[in-house]
Amino acid sequence: MDDSTLTQQQKLKYYQKGTFTVGNRLVADEERSVQASAERSNALTSGHRACQGCGEALGARYAIDAAMRATGNDLIAVNATGCLEVFTTPYPETSWQLPWLHSLFGNAAAVATGVAAAMRVKGKKTRVVAQGGDGGTTDIGFQCLSGMFERNDDVLYICYDNEGYMNTGVQRSSATPPAARTATTPALGPEPGNVFGTGKFVPKIAVAHGIPYVATATVADLRDLEAKVIKAMGITGARYIQINVPCPLGWGAPSYDTIKLARLAVECGLYPIFEAEHGRITQSRKIRRQVPVRDYLILQKRYAHLFRNGVDDPRVQRLQAICDAHIEEYGLLGDDAEA
Amino acid sequence: MLKQMEGSHAVAEAIALCRPEVICAYPITPQTHIVEGVGELVKSGALENCEFINVESEFAALSVAIGASAAGARAYTATASQGLLFMAEAVYNAAGLGLPIVMTLGNRAIGAPINIWNDHSDAMSMRDAGWMQLFAENNQEAVDLHIIAFRLAEELSMPVMVCVDGFILTHAFERVDIPEQAQVDAFLPPYDPVQVLDPDNPASIGAMVGPEAFTEVRFLAHYKQRQALRLIPALSDDFAKIFGRASGGLLRAYRTEDAETIVVAMGSVVGTIKDVVDELRDEGQKIGVVTLVSYRPFPVEALRDILKTAKHVVVVEKSISVGLGGPLADNTDGVLRNLENRPRLHSAIAGLGGRPITRASLKRLFHDAAHAPWEGPFFLDLNERVVGREIHRVRKVRRSGSTAENILRQLALASHLPQE
Numbered sequence: 001m002d003d004s005t006l007t008q009q010q011k012l013k014y015y016q017k018g019t020f021t022v023g024n025r026l027v028a029d030e031e032r033s034v035q036a037s038a039e040r041s042n043a044l045t046s047g048h049r050a051c052q053g054c055g056e057a058l059g060a061r062y063a064i065d066a067a068m069r070a071t072g073n074d075l076i077a078v079n080a081t082g083c084l085e086v087f088t089t090p091y092p093e094t095s096w097q098l099p100w101l102h103s104l105f106g107n108a109a110a111v112a113t114g115v116a117a118a119m120r121v122k123g124k125k126t127r128v129v130a131q132g133g134d135g136g137t138t139d140i141g142f143q144c145l146s147g148m149f150e151r152n153d154d155v156l157y158i159c160y161d162n163e164g165y166m167n168t169g170v171q172r173s174s175a176t177p178p179a180a181r182t183a184t185t186p187a188l189g190p191e192p193g194n195v196f197g198t199g200k201f202v203p204k205i206a207v208a209h210g211i212p213y214v215a216t217a218t219v220a221d222l223r224d225l226e227a228k229v230i231k232a233m234g235i236t237g238a239r240y241i242q243i244n245v246p247c248p249l250g251w252g253a254p255s256y257d258t259i260k261l262a263r264l265a266v267e268c269g270l271y272p273i274f275e276a277e278h279g280r281i282t283q284s285r286k287i288r289r290q291v292p293v294r295d296y297l298i299l300q301k302r303y304a305h306l307f308r309n310g311v312d313d314p315r316v317q318r319l320q321a322i323c324d325a326h327i328e329e330y331g332l333l334g335d336d337a338e339a
Numbered sequence: 340m341l342k343q344m345e346g347s348h349a350v351a352e353a354i355a356l357c358r359p360e361v362i363c364a365y366p367i368t369p370q371t372h373i374v375e376g377v378g379e380l381v382k383s384g385a386l387e388n389c390e391f392i393n394v395e396s397e398f399a400a401l402s403v404a405i406g407a408s409a410a411g412a413r414a415y416t417a418t419a420s421q422g423l424l425f426m427a428e429a430v431y432n433a434a435g436l437g438l439p440i441v442m443t444l445g446n447r448a449i450g451a452p453i454n455i456w457n458d459h460s461d462a463m464s465m466r467d468a469g470w471m472q473l474f475a476e477n478n479q480e481a482v483d484l485h486i487i488a489f490r491l492a493e494e495l496s497m498p499v500m501v502c503v504d505g506f507i508l509t510h511a512f513e514r515v516d517i518p519e520q521a522q523v524d525a526f527l528p529p530y531d532p533v534q535v536l537d538p539d540n541p542a543s544i545g546a547m548v549g550p551e552a553f554t555e556v557r558f559l560a561h562y563k564q565r566q567a568l569r570l571i572p573a574l575s576d577d578f579a580k581i582f583g584r585a586s587g588g589l590l591r592a593y594r595t596e597d598a599e600t601i602v603v604a605m606g607s608v609v610g611t612i613k614d615v616v617d618e619l620r621d622e623g624q625k626i627g628v629v630t631l632v633s634y635r636p637f638p639v640e641a642l643r644d645i646l647k648t649a650k651h652v653v654v655v656e657k658s659i660s661v662g663l664g665g666p667l668a669d670n671t672d673g674v675l676r677n678l679e680n681r682p683r684l685h686s687a688i689a690g691l692g693g694r695p696i697t698r699a700s701l702k703r704l705f706h707d708a709a710h711a712p713w714e715g716p717f718f719l720d721l722n723e724r725v726v727g728r729e730i731h732r733v734r735k736v737r738r739s740g741s742t743a744e745n746i747l748r749q750l751a752l753a754s755h756l757p758q759e
Binding site for chain 1: 361363390393394395399402403405407408412414428429536537540544547549
């Protein structure tokens with residue numbers, strides 16, 4: 001791994017031994033997170049209608065605040081239809097503190113291309129972020145997304161991945177993990193929940209486009225997320241960041257477990273956190289303390305059918321195999337790992 | 340400057356003269372030469388200060404235009420047929436957002452059966468989307484309507500679709516007067532958007548609107564199009580002053596004074612109809628024709644003024660609302676509805692999927708309207724023998740197969756059979 005690609009923010013180890021506490025008090029002013037600053041733009045300001053513990057609301061504020069910091073607030077956001085759009089703009093109210101445009105469910109990437117083209121032709125330096133959920137990104141918006149990637153348009157696309165169509169009432173998307181129960185993959189029949197061997201991991205497809213920058217991130221690691229957004233805004237061309245954002249409603253978990261679940265998804269290997277530049281993976285975030293996938297699954301009602309009558313369903317082991325494969329593929333065990 | 344040129348290239352030159360800033364291109368027959376034409380002008384540097392973006396679908400083409408327009412750029416795209424349907428969601432969206440995008444529609448049939456030739460089914464599919472729809476009669480008008488369209492769109496903050504008959508106009512070589520840049524600049528000021536995405540003055544655009552306000556939003560869209568009924572003739576007058584020729588307007592009447600039979604039609608077929616009108620006038624029949632330039636907004640009052648003294652109104656249109664009949668005839672019926680001495684309405688469906696509309700057939704049609712009127716839509720030059728055989732066959736065979744393939748087979752068989 002080439003250490004030079006790591007930003008200062010990513011190199012720093014903020015947590016104290018044995019805890020996950022991230023203490024801003026312990027670091028110099030310039031090393032503190034964007035969210036820790038009173039100067040943060042609060043792009044997605046309070047009063048919106050997201051559920052308690054919404055990972056997407058959290059991720060969007062972290063990401064857009066960081067992008068606004070990186071661009072000196074010279075930023076326009078384009079939003080796909082979905083939870084984020086609905087809970088932020090029940091007109092005449094809006095939570096957005098930056099120019100924001102919602103067109104359709106499946107065209108956010110193309111609309112962002114248009115905004116970027118307008119800025120270029122008008123000689124403006126204004127940058128563009130497009131954002132949507134996994135439904136608007138990996139499914140209905142996928143063609144426009146791929147088109148934006150291959151043209152290398154100057155757009156950062158952020159996908160808030162909560163692994164399903166939560167806005168319409170928790171249906172399966174192509175980002176829904178195997179075995180997960182949704183309204184369209186009910187926990188019924190001989191193969192309950194989402195079918196194994198289906199779905200797609202769009203970050204890898206983004207990497208295959210050879211675009212300048214691709215990253216995955218998690219709301220469980222604020223500094224890493226901010227560092228990636230800031231890095232992305234320093235690059236011209238098509239960029240993609242997919243953030244794992246737990247959904248208490250859709251996953252069947254308490255609101256207070258959002259960060260815990262996001263962390264466990266990373267620590268079990270199910271959600272690999274990595275970066276890629278120009279078609280090559282440059283680094284991955286190491287698992288600090290590896291956990292069995294069971295610890296992650298058992299906290300969520302969408303996997304409850306795997307743990308009925310005190311017996312683990314064999315599918316837990318199939319999910320563990322997926323985690324193990326991720327750990328090997330992305331090199332998730334390394335320096336940071338604790339025995 | 341007078342030039343002998345292909346319709347598509349004339350439109351491309353007209354677009355370039357309008358100084359578009361973002362053009363999104365996706366090829367579809369018969370519109371392709373238009374985006375190729377503007378693409379060449381951008382690539383060669385003849386059209387400066389313009390982003391030409393090759394997108395992956397029509398849905399993206401209009402979506403890119405939506406983003407560009409909302410960010411304050413003058414945006415243009417072109418499509419036809421299936422392409423218009425593929426971007427349908429964005430067509431409604433652009434109108435709902437009030438974005439003054441101009442789009443050329445190279446009118447073409449919609450499949451299945453797949454058919455690349457001209458009719459107006461595509462335009463009709465989006466007639467309720469909130470776009471203004473202007474129809475060109477010839478390539479000179481196609482050029483002029485695009486210049487008018489940008490001004491119209493931007494004055495009302497509402498998108499305009501310029502409908503140009505596929506192949507008949509897009510691929511026809513005609514003499515066209517291409518305006519001077521100074522003339523177009525005098526007619527069309529730079530785009531000064533009503534609302535724009537601006538970091539110094541952030542606004543949220545495209546919010547959710549519930550039952551408390553949706554009716555009012557739609558009412559105002561309708562109100563805007565009613566305003567266009569006054570603006571379109573005014574722009575046409577302005578155009579005439581600067582360019583020295585009449586073009587556009589809501590509609591044009593040809594030999595309708597004292598006419599007992601008045602034909603209503605849109606697009607290139609009007610040229611043929613005028614020839615037939617001349618012929619019938621020479622034979623003593625009191626007949627005229629109204630060309631509808633503006634289909635949306637629909638010029639109800641202006642059309643009624645012309646039709647109210649006629650005995651017979653014949654609507655000739657290149658589309659069919661399956662299960663109802665001709666949509667233009669239906670709209671015209673609405674125009675006549677409350678007249679005291681209402682003329683009899685005759686509806687003819689003609690030229691579907693590119694079938695030629697001949698003078699001989701039109702002449703028979705207009706004669707029959709006055710002397711042997713019919714009920715419901717009349718399908719001009721329908722091959723009744725083939726249709727009859729197919730209806731008979733389908734009655735007998737339960738799994739009768741695909742209509743399109745069977746009609747083609749019937750045609751092949753019919754060519755070997757003696758005429759009945």
